[in-house]
Amino acid sequence: MKFKNLTYAFAITLLLFNCSGGDDDLSPNPDPDPDPTSVTYNGTIKNIINNNCNSCHGSPTSNSAPMSLTTYSQVKSAVETRGLISRINNTANPMPQSGLMSQTNRNLIQQWVDQGFLEN
Ligand code: HEC
Numbered sequence: 001m002k003f004k005n006l007t008y009a010f011a012i013t014l015l016l017f018n019c020s021g022g023d024d025d026l027s028p029n030p031d032p033d034p035d036p037t038s039v040t041y042n043g044t045i046k047n048i049i050n051n052n053c054n055s056c057h058g059s060p061t062s063n064s065a066p067m068s069l070t071t072y073s074q075v076k077s078a079v080e081t082r083g084l085i086s087r088i089n090n091t092a093n094p095m096p097q098s099g100l101m102s103q104t105n106r107n108l109i110q111q112w113v114d115q116g117f118l119e120n
Contacts, residue, residue, distance in 0.1 A: 039112040041072045041119045048105050049075055052096055076117050085113060 039045065049057075049069050056065035067082065069075050078084040087095040088109060094100050112118065 038115055038118055039108050041075065041112065041117070043120070044108055045075065045112050046072075048101070048108065052101055052105070056096075072117075072119050079113055079117075085110065 053069050056063040057067060057069035058065075059068040059070040061068055067074065067078060069078060075084070084095070087093065088101060088106055091100060100106070
């Protein structure tokens with residue numbers, strides 16, 4: 001009888017330990033993205049440009065904007081040949097003209113360029 005009680009006590013202790021957390025680290029990572037830090041055109045950049053630039057750099061362009069920024073290759077090309085990175089960081093001559101975007105948005109675009117213009 002006494003031994004049985006000890007067994008119960010032992011089993012309950014084991015259960016408590018098991019439920020008291022700490023083993024979460026062993027569960028498989030549910031995130032399907034193998035590299036969650038990569039910034040892609042379709043995942044991030046397209047939306048930033050759409051929200052901040054396409055009112056002028058749309059297709060067709062408006063407000064005298066000199067080029068469209070509505071596709072992956074147009075945005076990439078504007079970085080490579082039209083100084084897009086320097087314009088979005090230029091307080092004296094900013095793009096958009098109304099004022100610099102958030103530091104977060106500018107960092108994301110910089111990261112996208114640094115990571116080699118990932119599309120997807
Ligand atoms: C309100 C309209 C407007 C918005 C919004 C706007 N632009 Fe512009 N953009 C222009 C105009 C007009 C010019 C041409 C005059 C100049 O260079 O300032 C231009 C020029 C540029 C140039 C230089 C092109 C060249 O060949 O010299 C770049 C790069 C650029 N824009 C990028 C952007 C980006 C990126 C955004 C969004 C983050 C943006 N613009 C938002 C109107 C706009």
